[in-house]
Amino acid sequence: MKSKESKSIDLSKELEYAMKVAKDQPSPKMERIKPLIPSIIASLKNTDSSDCA
Amino acid sequence: MEEFYPVHYNDGVSHQFWFVSTGKRNILKCVQLDMMEETEEYYHLSLLDFDHEQGCLREDIVSNNGDTNRVLSTVAHCMILFLHRFPETKIIFTGNSRSRDRLFQIQMNNQSNKIRLLDVETKLHETGSIIFSITKRKY
Numbered sequence: 001m002k003s004k005e006s007k008s009i010d011l012s013k014e015l016e017y018a019m020k021v022a023k024d025q026p027s028p029k030m031e032r033i034k035p036l037i038p039s040i041i042a043s044l045k046n047t048d049s050s051d052c053a
Numbered sequence: 054m055e056e057f058y059p060v061h062y063n064d065g066v067s068h069q070f071w072f073v074s075t076g077k078r079n080i081l082k083c084v085q086l087d088m089m090e091e092t093e094e095y096y097h098l099s100l101l102d103f104d105h106e107q108g109c110l111r112e113d114i115v116s117n118n119g120d121t122n123r124v125l126s127t128v129a130h131c132m133i134l135f136l137h138r139f140p141e142t143k144i145i146f147t148g149n150s151r152s153r154d155r156l157f158q159i160q161m162n163n164q165s166n167k168i169r170l171l172d173v174e175t176k177l178h179e180t181g182s183i184i185f186s187i188t189k190r191k192y
Contacts, residue, residue: 011079015061015071018081018103022110023065027099029112030087033147037089037097040145040184043176044095 057127060084060134068096070131076118083110084131089145096135098146098187100128112149125160133170136189144187147178154183161185 033040063069068086073079081103089095101110118124132144148154161173174186 011073015073015081019063019071021108022103023063025110027085027087029099030097039179043178043184044186
């Protein structure tokens with residue numbers, strides 16, 4: 001069984017690895033909404049559009 | 054405000070803030086901010102999980118890790134850090150579903166009321182999604 005310290009080191013190494021591997025990966029969510037960006041920005045710039053706050 | 058997780062900044066093509074969600078299990082999460090247009094006014098925020106087996110970021114994982122408030126508090130913290138560095142920008146995000154939109158709406162209103170550093174504006178997109186626009190609060 002691993003000690004808390006070794007688990008912490010593993011996690012830190014995993015985080016370091018993930019940050020390196022995914023550094024310049026595109027966001028899948030950003031890729032999905034890309035076609036909608038012009039209309040999203042238009043909504044944001046249009047002060048008359050529905051505010052649902 | 055719910056305590057947030059420590060974050061690690063990763064500068065590259067996008068701005069990334071990484072943290073470890075330590076709920077029922079350990080999950081590596083990334084708050085990624087991507088420029089939406091060349092004017093650099095709008096940045097899109099994605100909350101992503103790192104898939105260790107595939108070695109990639111994913112948005113379609115429902116983690117149910119039992120620490121939603123702490124994760125959202127950490128996202129709010131990342132936004133504050135980003136807007137401190139780029140005070141003239143607006144952070145934009147949408148939920149993946151109506152229920153997520155509603156959850157974000159409630160949580161973001163709570164977060165902004167508590168920390169009083171962010172202004173949260175919402176707009177209804179033509180698809181029916183709620184668009185959240187976050188800016189640094191002006192005093």
